[in-house]
Amino acid sequence: MAGADPGARITTLLDRLGREAGEQARETADELVRTVVEFYGEGLARTVRLLRAAPAGADPLAVLTADELVGDLLILHDLHPEDTMTRVGRALDKVRPYLGSHAGDVDVVGLDAEAAEGPTLRLRLRGSCDGCPSSTQTVRWTIEEAVARLAPEIAGIEVEGVAEDGPEPQPLLQILPHPPDDAPGAPPPADRERGPDEPPHWHTLPAPALPARDNATRVADVEGNALLLVRLPGNLYAYRDRCPACGAGLRTAALDGEFLSCAACAARFDVRHAGRGEHAHLEPLPLLEEDGAVRVALPELLGARP
Structure with missing residues (x-):
């Protein structure tokens, strides 16, 4: 449709949908179009801001790929300079310090690009969790979150070496690129309906909520839930603020x-x-610390009050 007015074409299609499928379908389609436009609008706005603020001599593509939302758009349109497995490797490197706290590590088994549900990543956990179900689940969530943020085109993940389930497909937090939960303009998590099996929402913690030095603790409130943060040399840890004994x-x-x-x-x-x-x-919480930011997940099973 070269030369056609895209806006007019969208309006024509929405009107046609309203006539053929009813007014409710038209309203849903209108909301979908608004959401897509807002997504791309935020991506364009960030692109302009990033390029204007980039230091002289900086690689424009490196500046853009460092931003998660803009990077997602580049991935969606096959414009990202790094391939999927390179970005998966970077994601796993980010979570290895957290996996070390669970006495474990993770290896890449392979990528099935032809899987029916979309590209499926196969991973193998080594020596993690020490038999603790909550620890096993937080390890999974942390891996899935890190991979989803750097390689959102991955549609599913299979984890080997998890004692209670064995190899089993696990859904990623992001099936297709979309604004992350903490992106400007993203609806607050309270406005979303979450199913019982949906992975947890990740929260960015402000600096005042964190322990100010090594060998210190601080209790932070996240959506009415008290989290215990412990800073040891080299790592930050998050637990539910409740003695299990x-x-x-x-x-x-x-x-x-x-x-x-x-x-x-x-x-x-x-x-x-x-x-x-x-x-x-203790009940551990998934935590990712990167680029000066700290994000922690609040699963419903851990955040529920006794």
């Missing part, structure tokens, strides 16, 4: 090296190794 909060817990002791019952937990204790296990 007695149910008390951990705001006043003592930090002795890498071990946290509950002030109410004296139970001790290994912060650096997924919160393991002698008879109980």
